[in-house]
Amino acid sequence: xxxxxxxxxxxxxxxxxxxxxxxxxxxxxxxxxxxxxxxxxxxxxxxxxxxxxxxxxxxxxxxxxxxxxxxxxxxxxxxxxxxxxxxxxxxxxxxxxxxxxxxxxxxxxxxxxxxxxxxxxxxxxxxxxxxxxxxxxxxxxxxxxxxxxxxxxxxxxxxxxxxxxxxxxxxxxxxxxxxxxxxxxxxxxxxxxxxxxxxxxxxxxxxxxxxxxxxxxxxxxxxxxxxxxxxxxxxxxxxxxxxxxxxxxxxxxxxxxxxxxxxxxxxxxxxxxxxxxxxxxxxxxxxxxxxxxxxxxxxxxxxxxxxxxxxxxxxxxxxxxxxxxxxxxxxxxxxxxxxxxxxxxxxxxxxxxxxxxxxxxxxxxxxxxxxxxxxxxxxxxxxxxxxxxxxxxxxxxxxxxxxxxxxxxxxxxxxxxxxxxxxxxxxxxxxxxxxxxxxxxxxxxxxxxxxxxxxxxxxxxxxxxxxxxxxxxxxx
Amino acid sequence: xxxxxxxxxxxxxxxxxxxxxxxxxxxxxxxxxxxxxxxxxxxxxxxxxxxxxxxxxxxxxxxxxxxxxxxxxxxxxxxxxxxxxxxxxxxxxxxxxxxxxxxxxxxxxxxxxxxxxxxxxxxxxxxxxxxxxxxxxxxxxxxxxxxxxxxxxxxxxxxxxxxxxxxxxxxxxxxxxxxxxxxxxxxxxxxxxxxxxxxxxxxxxxxxxxxxxxxxxxxxxxxxxxxxxxxxxxxxxxxxxxxxxxxxxxxxxxxxxxxxxxxxxxxxxxxxxxxxxxxxxxxxxxxxxxxxxxxxxxxxxxxxxxxxxxxxxxxxxxxxxxxxxxxxxxxxxxxxxxxxxxxxxxxxxxxxxxxxxxxxxxxxxxxxxxxxxxxxxxxxxxxxxxxxxxxxxxxxxxxxxxxxxxxxxxxxxxxxxxxxxxxxxxx
Ligand SMILES: Cc1cc2nc3c(=O)[nH]c(=O)nc-3n(C[C@H](O)[C@H](O)[C@H](O)COP(=O)(O)OP(=O)(O)OC[C@H]3O[C@@H](n4cnc5c(N)ncnc54)[C@H](O)[C@@H]3O)c2cc1C
Numbered sequence: 033x034x035x036x037x038x039x040x041x042x043x044x045x046x047x048x049x050x051x052x053x054x055x056x057x058x059x060x061x062x063x064x065x066x067x068x069x070x071x072x073x074x075x076x077x078x079x080x081x082x083x084x085x086x087x088x089x090x091x092x093x094x095x096x097x098x099x100x101x102x103x104x105x106x107x108x109x110x111x112x113x114x115x116x117x118x119x120x121x122x123x124x125x126x127x128x129x130x131x132x133x134x135x136x137x138x139x140x141x142x143x144x145x146x147x148x149x150x151x152x153x154x155x156x157x158x159x160x161x162x163x164x165x166x167x168x169x170x171x172x173x174x175x176x177x178x179x180x181x182x183x184x185x186x187x188x189x190x191x192x193x194x195x196x197x198x199x200x201x202x203x204x205x206x207x208x209x210x211x212x213x214x215x216x217x218x219x220x221x222x223x224x225x226x227x228x229x230x231x232x233x234x235x236x237x238x239x240x241x242x243x244x245x246x247x248x249x250x251x252x253x254x255x256x257x258x259x260x261x262x263x264x265x266x267x268x269x270x271x272x273x274x275x276x277x278x279x280x281x282x283x284x285x286x287x288x289x290x291x292x293x294x295x296x297x298x299x300x301x302x303x304x305x306x307x308x309x310x311x312x313x314x315x316x317x318x319x320x321x322x323x324x325x326x327x328x329x330x331x332x333x334x335x336x337x338x339x340x341x342x343x344x345x346x347x348x349x350x351x352x353x354x355x356x357x358x359x360x361x362x363x364x365x366x367x368x369x370x371x372x373x374x375x376x377x378x379x380x381x382x383x384x385x386x387x388x389x390x391x392x393x394x395x396x397x398x399x400x401x402x403x404x405x406x407x408x409x410x411x412x413x414x415x416x417x418x419x420x421x422x423x424x425x426x427x428x429x430x431x432x433x434x435x436x437x438x439x440x441x442x443x444x445x446x447x448x449x450x451x452x453x454x455x456x457x458x459x460x461x462x463x464x465x466x467x468x469x470x471x472x473x474x475x476x477x478x479x480x481x482x483x484x485x486x487x488x489x490x491x492x493x494x495x496x497x498x499x500x501x502x503x504x505x506x507x508x
Numbered sequence: 509x510x511x512x513x514x515x516x517x518x519x520x521x522x523x524x525x526x527x528x529x530x531x532x533x534x535x536x537x538x539x540x541x542x543x544x545x546x547x548x549x550x551x552x553x554x555x556x557x558x559x560x561x562x563x564x565x566x567x568x569x570x571x572x573x574x575x576x577x578x579x580x581x582x583x584x585x586x587x588x589x590x591x592x593x594x595x596x597x598x599x600x601x602x603x604x605x606x607x608x609x610x611x612x613x614x615x616x617x618x619x620x621x622x623x624x625x626x627x628x629x630x631x632x633x634x635x636x637x638x639x640x641x642x643x644x645x646x647x648x649x650x651x652x653x654x655x656x657x658x659x660x661x662x663x664x665x666x667x668x669x670x671x672x673x674x675x676x677x678x679x680x681x682x683x684x685x686x687x688x689x690x691x692x693x694x695x696x697x698x699x700x701x702x703x704x705x706x707x708x709x710x711x712x713x714x715x716x717x718x719x720x721x722x723x724x725x726x727x728x729x730x731x732x733x734x735x736x737x738x739x740x741x742x743x744x745x746x747x748x749x750x751x752x753x754x755x756x757x758x759x760x761x762x763x764x765x766x767x768x769x770x771x772x773x774x775x776x777x778x779x780x781x782x783x784x785x786x787x788x789x790x791x792x793x794x795x796x797x798x799x800x801x802x803x804x805x806x807x808x809x810x811x812x813x814x815x816x817x818x819x820x821x822x823x824x825x826x827x828x829x830x831x832x833x834x835x836x837x838x839x840x841x842x843x844x845x846x847x848x849x850x851x852x853x854x855x856x857x858x859x860x861x862x863x864x865x866x867x868x869x870x871x872x873x874x875x876x877x878x879x880x881x882x883x884x885x886x887x888x889x890x891x892x893x894x895x896x897x898x899x900x901x902x903x904x905x906x907x908x909x910x911x912x913x914x915x916x917x918x919x920x921x922x923x924x925x926x927x928x929x930x931x932x933x934x935x
Contacts, residue, residue, distance in 0.1 A: 061594055175578070375515070375579025379660075447643045449666065474638030474666055 037154060039065045041373050042174040044148045044156065044318070047074020048081075049350030049362030050180030051132050056370035057178075058139035065172065066136060069147040069161030073129040074182050075351070076359040082128050083205050084225055086121035088394050091232040095396070102433055114233050115208045122206075144172065150319030153343050157319075176345045176373040179325070179333060180362065181318055183311035183351035188217065191278050191307065197285040198278065199306045201226065210235050211303040215287050217275050219246035221393040223308035224258070228395035231267045238268040238300055240275055240289050247393060251405040251454045253420070253440060258456060261397050261436055278305060313352040330354065337380035339369035347373060356386045364389070388471055390464050397437045398460035402468050403452035406442050415445040419477060419500025423457045425507050426496075427488035434458045439497035441467070441477055448476030459490050466494055477501035510585030510593050511560040515569075517577045518549050518831045525549040526574045527581060528702050532564045538584060545582075548702045552798075552831045560584050566593060640666050648673055678716070703796040714858045718774075718910040722853040725923045729869050729901040731933035738935075743814070753789060753843050754813035756866050759929040760841055761785050761806040767922040771838050773859040774912050788837030788857060789817060791824040798824045799857055801837040845869060851904040861913045864926070867904035874900045903930075 040062035043054045051073070054066040071078045096103075097110055136143050146158040146167045154174065160167040185193070185200035193200040199207075204226050210233040216223045219241035231237045239246065239262070245255035246262070246269050259269045272292045279286040286301045313331045320327060325341035325348065326334050332354030339347040347369035350362030364381065371378035393399040409416050423429040423437040437457020443450055453467040470480055480498035485491045499505045515525045528546040532538050538558040545556050562584045569581040583593050637645075637652060641664055645652055655672045657664035700708070732755050743750045764771040764785050772781045785806040788799040800820035802808070808816060823829050840857040845868035852865040878894020886892070905927060909919045 372576070373578075375576045447640050447647075447666075449640045473636075474640035476639045476643075479639060 037173040037175050039063050039142075039172070039174040041065075041176045041178065041370070042067060042148075042156065042172060043178040043180060045074060045180035045182055045314075045350070045352075046072045046132065046143075047180060047182050047350060047362060048076045048359040049182070049366045050074065050178065051135070052363040053178045053180060053347075053349060053366035053370045054141045055135055055139050056367050057374060058141050060371065060374035060376055062370075062374050064139075065142040065144055065174070067144045067146065067148040067156065067158055067172075069145070071129055072132040072136070072143070073125075074180075075184075076362075077128045077132065078125055079202050079205055081359050083118075083121040083125050084229075085394065086124045087117055087205070087229050088225065090117035090120065091229050092396075095232055099433065112233065114210045118206060118208060147317070149317065150177075150323035150325075153323045153345060177323075177347065178339075178366070178369050178373070179315075179318065179320070179341070179346060179348040179352060180350045180366070181314040181352045183313045183357060185307065186310045186312045188275075188307050188309055193307055197280045197304055199304055201306075201308065204230075204306050212236065213302040213304075214238070215240065215275075215285075215300055215302040215305040216308055217305065218308035218310065219243075219248070219269065219271070220308060220310065221247070221391075221395075221399075223306070224262075224393055224395045226306060226308065227262070227267055231262075231265060232396075236266075236302075238270065238302065240273050240287075241269070241271045242274050242292070244272045246271060247399060249391065250393075250399060250401055251440065251452070252407065253438075254399055254401065254454050254456045257436060257438070258395070258397060258399060262395075311351060311357055313354060315352050328354075337368075337382045338372040338378060339365050339381075340372070355383075356389055356391075358389070358391065361386065361389050388468070390461075390468050392461040392464075394461065397457050399454075399456050400460040400464040401452070401454040402464065402471060403450065404442065405452060405454070406440075409442050409451045414451060416451065417443045417445050417477075417501045417503075419443070419497045419502070419505070421493050421496040421500050421505055421508070423490065423493050426490065426493050428490050429458060429493070431488070432458060439463070439493045441480075441494075441497045441501050443477050443501050448478060449474060450477065455494075457490075457493075463491055463494055466491065510565055510583040510589050511562070512580040513544065513556070513559055513582040513584060515547070515575050515577050515579050515581055516556060518547075518552070518554060524574055524576045526702065527569045527571050528553060529571055530567060531555075532558075534564050534567055537561075537563050548706070549831045552829055552834060553702070553827060554831075558584060563587050563589075565590050635661075636663050638663070638666070641669050644669055644673075701795050703793075707796050710858065711855050714855050717858060718856050719912060720853075720856060720908050721911045721916070721919070722906050722908045723916065723919050723923060724851055724904055724906045725920075725927050727903045727905055727927045727930045728874065729903050729930060731935070732930055733869070733901045735933050735935060743811075748811070748814055749818055750814050751817065752866075752869065753817050753841070754810055755930065755933070756841055756843065756864070756926075757787050757789060757802060757805055757813050757817065758808075758810055759926045760839060760864055761787055761808075762929055763922055763925040764839055765806055766925060767918070769914060769918060770862055770909070770922045772861050772913060773838075774861070774910060779913060782838040784838065786836050786838045788834075788840040788860075789820065790840060790842035790857075791821045793824055793827070798829065798834055799837060799840055800824050800829055800833050801835065803836070840864070841866065845903065851906050853906060854908050856908055856910055860910075862907055862909035862919065862922075864923075865906040865908065867906070869901050869903040871899050872902040873897050874902065 041057045041064045043050045043066045046066055046068040050066060054064050057064045076082060094112060100106065144158055145161060147161040148156040148158050150156050155171050157169050157171055159169040191198055193203065195203040201222055210230060213236040214230050216227045216237060216239045219239050223239060224247060227237045227239055245252060246259045247255045262269050270289060274290050274292055276288040276290050276297065284301050284303055285305050286299050287305055288297055288299055290297050315327055315331045315333060323346055324343040325346045328334055333341050333348035333352055335341055335348050335353050339349050341348050349365035349369050351357045355361060368378045368381055388403050391401050404412065406416065406418060418440065420438055420440040423434055434457065440454040441450065442452040450471045455463055477498035481495055483495065485495045496505045496507060518525065525547045528548045530545045531543050538544055538561065540561040541557045543555045544558040547554055547556055563586065565583045565585050567582045569575050575581060644666065652664050655664045655668055658668050659665045736750055736752065740750050768781050769779060771785055772779045784804055786801050786803045787805040788801045790797055790799045802813065802816045805813065820833065837857060837860065839860055840863045842854050842863060843866040844852045845866050848868055851867045854863045854865040856863050876896045876898060877888040878892030905923060907919055907923045
């Protein structure tokens with residue numbers, strides 16, 4: 033159908049944003065190409081969600097084995113091989129990225145290897161990339177584009193992530209040995225998850241966070257629960273603290289950490305330090321100015337509710353838009369962008385919708401949430417009802433040996449609208465969809481409470497929290 | 509294979525179009541390049557030629573439907589090729605946005621609609637009402653049948669309902685009743701043209717969006733009238749008619765350069781100051797009104813402006829403007845004086861900050877205040893033997909401005925700048 037252009041749609045970047053956009057566009061009969069400079073699947077499949085989830089599973093098995101006695105099993109001679117866990121994670125990565133390649137072929141999407149740069153709003157030059165270092169630059173044109181170039185680890189000024197003493201997530205997700213000690217800068221999801229993995233495998237972990245709580249975007253109750261659980265496992269969580277300097281030695285690095293409350297300094301010597309202070313968008317070297325797509329001060333592409341940039345035939349999705357750097361958000365944006373580009377009726381995502389998208393942190397205890405924290409809801413002027421129910425009394429939780437965690441639901445007192453839902457504890461991320469569906473369909477806690485939940489399951493705790501919003505939990 | 513007919517891109521900045529009229533009906537044959545349908549975008553009507561010869565197999569966008577540029581709106585092919593239309597289009601209209609035509613777009617009932625989530629007509633009687641919406645509508649005593657839903661299959665969401673309540677609170681009560689379309693016995697229904705509908709939509713939206721304030725100044729046009737009289741004949745020989753409009757545009761463009769906030773638009777993030785000055789000039793056309801835009805008006809001299817005004821007005825009357833020529837204005841001038849109006853309170857052309865209304869230039873008596881009495885400077889407003897009356901070509905200029913963007917002082921500064929430029933027009 034492409035008339036004057038090589039393609040109807042070109043997608044730049046093959047992460048969970050880009051490859052999903054390409055598939056949806058191809059399904060809608062657009063002649064589609066996908067340009068990737070590195071590996072199919074982007075950060076999520078190669079360096080992020082997928083290898084991490086595999087390592088978390090290994091850590092979970094290890095933890096269960098270490099507590100086997102609690103379940104009536106004893107044995108000696110437990111051999112722990114972290115390298116084998118990493119190998120397993122890479123096998124899964126491999127299968128997943130192959131799967132993406134298969135989906136591209138199945139949908140007749142041309143995969144072009146190389147680094148793409150706009151020269152004008154309808155043309156990109158594809159040049160050499162890590163996969164084809166000798167690639168001759170060539171121009172490809174399209175009526176529309178989806179920019180899904182993602183993001184990378186944010187640099188900490190003055191320190192270089194050399195992969196040896198100072199790591200970023202790309203290093204930390206593929207270490208072949210567990211460091212004896214590790215200092216993690218940043219208590220966001222990535223820092224907390226990697227801390228959890230390495231602590232389970234025996235590393236002495238210290239987390240340094242500038243703000244006054246771990247997981248700064250989460251509800252304070254949730255953050256406190258996680259901090260307490262981490263401290264109990266021997267992970268030090270230093271909040272309101274900032275790293276002031278990194279003294280890199282032969283075998284170790286000494287980090288100066290300032291306590292922002294009292295101004296005192298301490299020096300912490302560790303084998304390695306991991307920088308997990310957030311992400312920077314991959315938007316510098318893409319020719320966006322030549323294309324006329326505007327970026328904000330931090331370099332994120334500005335988009336409207338149909339993912340259009342200021343240049344209307346160019347869409348942007350995923351981490352390079354800075355809306356919410358999560359894989360499922362990128363994929364949701366991808367579908368809207370592709371449908372809109374194909375002239376299909378797309379359900380827009382207005383700016384206010386992102387806060388209701390699920391957030392997840394896969395450390396132990398797991399954290400899953402959506403919507404406002406209690407403090408945010410109050411600040412927004414809502415009169416709120418809060419229902420909170422712990423996992424502890426729940427039969428399934430006890431059978432699984434779980435002690436902490438809770439479900440917290442925040443609802444508007446007047447109309448019952450769910451303003452926020454926060455779960456910390458076992459399987460939190462898998463329990464959240466009931467609440468996200470309820471929120472989207474504008475159900476109130478009453479319907480969740482009336483919905484019969486199978487027994488014994490962890491999901492009963494969600495039901496109890498919903499009862500709690502109305503002041504009447506059953507098992508309390 | 510059937511050939512898809514797509515909504516054409518009619519200009520760099522045009523992203524959607526409305527199907528005004530199908531000139532062929534399904535089953536009829538068309539030649540390649542034969543007019544197939546009329547579309548309207550913004551304020552322009554255009555014919556779309558058939559991209560291929562054959563039979564019009566299927567119409568996917570009913571009259572009145574607005575779709576994005578590039579959307580498939582019909583298929584042309586050989587007789588019997590309907591089955592080769594891609595499956596995702598077999599269900600027709602459900603996949604298109606804002607199906608609001610009087611005829612149902614698709615012969616299929618909405619229940620078989622594919623994965624769309626765009627506003628679709630709500631199935632009568634059994635729409636899902638969320639508990640939150642139920643509680644809010646009960647409290648505000650609202651019949652949900654009156655509310656347009658934007659959710660899946662037309663579900664009324666909380667946002668829809670709050671927007672409805674908000675709009676209702678802002679509407680004067682009488683307007684409620686006015687929507688009834690049934691004609692009384694001594695009324696005749698005159699159907700709305702697309703242009704009428706779009707003007708109506710635009711005007712209502714503008715009044716809702718911008719708190720309008722109007723300020724009125726008076727300009728002594730002697731210098732301009734003299735200038736024009738001196739050049740008119742010579743220019744007419746060259747085939748250029750010199751009206752007063754280019755003078756107003758020139759004065760406005762120059763004043764906009766010195767008053768950049770007047771050349772801006774409101775966004776929640778801040779004022780978007782345009783770096784370029786594109787002045788729209790309202791022109792009456794048989795069915796309504798269009799506002800062709802003179803781009804970079806500040807870079808044209810009077811002759812250039814006169815040419816641009818004449819050319820755009822002429823082509824507007826003939827309905828030959830391209831969609832891009834009626835977009836992108838940063839300020840608008842409307843010369844209602846040509847109809848005899850002395851002063852008007854125009855409505856802002858969104859998303860601009862202000863609009864200048866030009867009244868009729870007519871000779872009026874102007875009082876010149878006497879300089880002084882008995883040597884001592886007295887209040888010039890006091891009667892004085894030196895007061896005199898002269899007869900001058902005068903003109904009322906009214907500026908309607910968005911009070912979110914401009915305050916009275918800024919608007920008056922701008923308008924007095926315009927007035928000064930007109931009054932001091934160099935010979
Ligand atoms: C350790 C870690 C754990 C994570 N865990 C989770 C999780 O559990 N759940 C979750 O939802 N999210 C998680 N994330 C976040 C998630 O990985 C990202 O949100 C997601 O990958 C963003 O997808 P994307 O499509 O926007 O970009 P990316 O996945 O970053 O993909 C962008 C792709 O574009 C390519 N590219 C960039 N520029 C160009 C160019 N000019 N030309 C050609 N190709 C280009 C890149 O090579 C890359 O492959 C995690 C991230 C990390 C780092």
